[in-house]
Amino acid sequence: MTRLVPAAVLLLGLPFALSDFWLFIAIEVLAFALYAVSFNVLLGYGGMLSFGHAAFFGVGGYAAAILLKRAGLPPMLAFALVPVVALVVSALVALLIGFFSVQRSGIYFAMLTFAFQMLLYTIALKATGITGGDDGMTGLKPPGVLGRPFYYYYYALAIVVPALYVLYRLVSSPFGFTLRALRANPRRVQYIGVNVRAHQLAAFVVSGAFAGLAGGLFALSTGNVFPGWLNWTASATPIVMAVLGGVHTFLGPAVGAAVYVVLEVLISGKTEYWPLAMGVIIVVLVLLMPEGLSGFRRKPA
């Protein structure tokens, strides 16, 4: 409780301290924090490395864009429905992809999620009539005052904080502990009589759904979605964020997301070679800090 009050004051007070530009970045941090934490429910808790998680972030973004641009609903109604639709659509996609992917484990699981992501990427690229193809979809705008970063920030906060709380309750529940047991020893958990695949699929759907919610939130902040959101190079982002912050803590990936986003803004403002800088950061991280920023080494490698 003593730590919650300062955190709440900080989060609620940010819009009064930051310029519109940095507030826009703060919104990005919120969306990516949710994305990274939802991804880490799979990696850190379930021990499942999804290499296609950008699929859900992208599907959420496209769901929001299509709802706003193509559904023909009144803008206010369409906007109000965005979180629900982004959640539900990505949950359904995650159910489909997860059903096949959890049949395999380890590196094969990673490759299956990767293959399905590339399928969705190709669809986003080629289904020009719905997705706008290569040009993506632009000009998405929340209605009224929510179009201003000051108000959209509070809107994003009102979605991300409860979503994180739901995920936190989930990983602290018996379901969450079963997931951790699965990471440690899937065979033993199976012998106890737990349905391993069902638990993994449930975790996959929840993780995908919240990644989609983050995608929808981010799409309305930047005002556009592009097929690149679903490309394989985008699937490294949540992994980097989670590993950067530390996969063994609940909020570690959120910290990783904040550091990553701010670094990207600072470095890409100075040089066009942000990927090079990020590459070097990852190499240093992997070789020197395997437990991330918020963790410390618990066991020798």
Place this chain on the structure above:
Amino acid sequence: MIDLVVQQFAWVQSPVVVARQLLAGVSNGMLLFLISAGLSLIFGVLRIINFAHGALFMFGAFIAVSMMTEGTGAFAAALIGAAAGLAVLGALLEAGLLRRIYHAQHEYQLLLTFALVFILGDVAKLIWGREDHSVSVPSLLTGSARALGLTFPTYRLFLIGVGIVVAIALWWVLHRTRWGVFVRAATMDRGMLSALGVNTRWLFTAVFALGAALAGLGGALAAPIVAVGPGLHVQVIIDAFVVVVIGGMGSVLGALVASLLVGIVNAFGILAIPGAAVVLTFALMAVVLIVRPHGLFGTPE
């Protein structure tokens, strides 16, 4: 509706079109084989998915462009230069970086080769700029050959020839030399090989250098028929990845068969569903992963 489908497949009745697409498919498949054979070999021995393999291919293409435009202009020298240059780069990467993470978890290995993608991609931009380069087909290999009343571009036939020579050479090295026995043993049980007194450290370096050299050769061979630019590697690695998954990770024969399969499926897919042929290869990959996760010629975990 039926008419439309029939129309889409009208080309089936034209032997000229079928032969032309088949040749294009097989020659593209041979290029794919050069990249994916190395990727597969590296996975088999080092147990690492080298996402940077496409970047190595791109470096081969860039080196060939430089040698042909600024050097002597000899194509043969460019091929050898690209392969040798990449062998050196590969050995340095393995000994300097990859060697440190063989015992790390999947996500760290994935992140490290991923970081290399970003680093090598930007380094290529620093050296060769952002624009596309092109070199012409060497004069000896321009023109076309006539057979069975059809004309085939000579360079395509040359690519197929090189592919066959490399395939035979690889088979010979892996099955008829002592070093090849070590490599095949390493794909089965590295620990045992090491216990028997084989220096696996150098074996790993050599395998990575060989894989990189094959990618470099492939890049140099592709230089006259593709636009050589900084985005080249993003698509190439995906195709190679699909091939390796379909053929079976670690199997060179699988890489050959799957390369030809993917090359041919792509060539005819372009006729059947223009613009969305890529969907076919990802669907093929997903089906193989679900039905036979270790690939057509791979061995189960």
